[in-house]
Amino acid sequence: MIDFLVAHFNLVRGLHILSVIAFMAGMLYLPRLFVYHTKATPGSEMDETFKVMERRLLRGIINPASIATAVFGLGLILADSAIRGWSFLAEPWMATKLVALVGLYGWHGFLSASRKKFERGENVRSEKFWRITNEIPFVLAIVIVISVTTKFLNH
Template sequence: MTAYDLARGLHILAVIAWMAGMLFLPRLYAYDAEQNAKPEPLRSEMQGLLRVWQTRLLRIIVNPAMILAWGFGLWLIHIDVTARGWSFLAEPWMITKLAGVVLLSGWHGFLAGQRRKIAAGTSKYSGRFWRMTNEIPFLLAIVMVLSVTTEWRFG
């Protein structure tokens, strides 16, 4: 096993955990938003439980997985730079992958900020919004995975 193989395997595992959390968190937000139509005390009880799950998912799985995915990804870049130089970072497939990572990280930040707003009762988003945006991480993953596995180039 080479360092590259180890880094790649750990990167893939971290990305799987990150994606799982990023796909589930908006679903929890949708369930939370839909509780507003329910009568008390059921609403408060369920929202309290959902908010505990949201916080735990973000803090125990999503945030650490993102940090690990970034760390192992940077390790892979370091290994590639050492072996082939910096030029591969200018390839269209790598630019696409890195743009996807930045977008996914931005979506992660948005979701983390929304958890605080949901906990404070100030979120303006409906269950429908969360259901419609739930697939954003998967769509980004499709673009990133295909760009890396095919190493497509212009022209």
């Protein structure tokens, strides 16, 4: 299994990046829907349309892509453990990535809980809140991508 992952490291890395693209696309789009959803009167046709769009985006794209990202990412961890030894998990670049991942997956959980609140007509957050927090996943993605691509080395 690990030999297979090592042999196909670049393929798994490509699939990991593709899953990340879908995951991030959804994570950046969902709060935009929330921005407009805050303006819809509960029970209106617009309110119902946003509920459907949010549910499909989360269940159809964000959740499966988050799982695929983690599955391919774990495949890369197993391959890297054979290539570099398990200690790579504690190297600054990987440790930074893991901390940012906790933030990203935590934010995913928060968005998921917020979608359920919108569905029940219980949203208490403002349009401004969603506009500002919309930047969170992108900031975390910058940290994650730059730490893996540079590994904090100068060459």
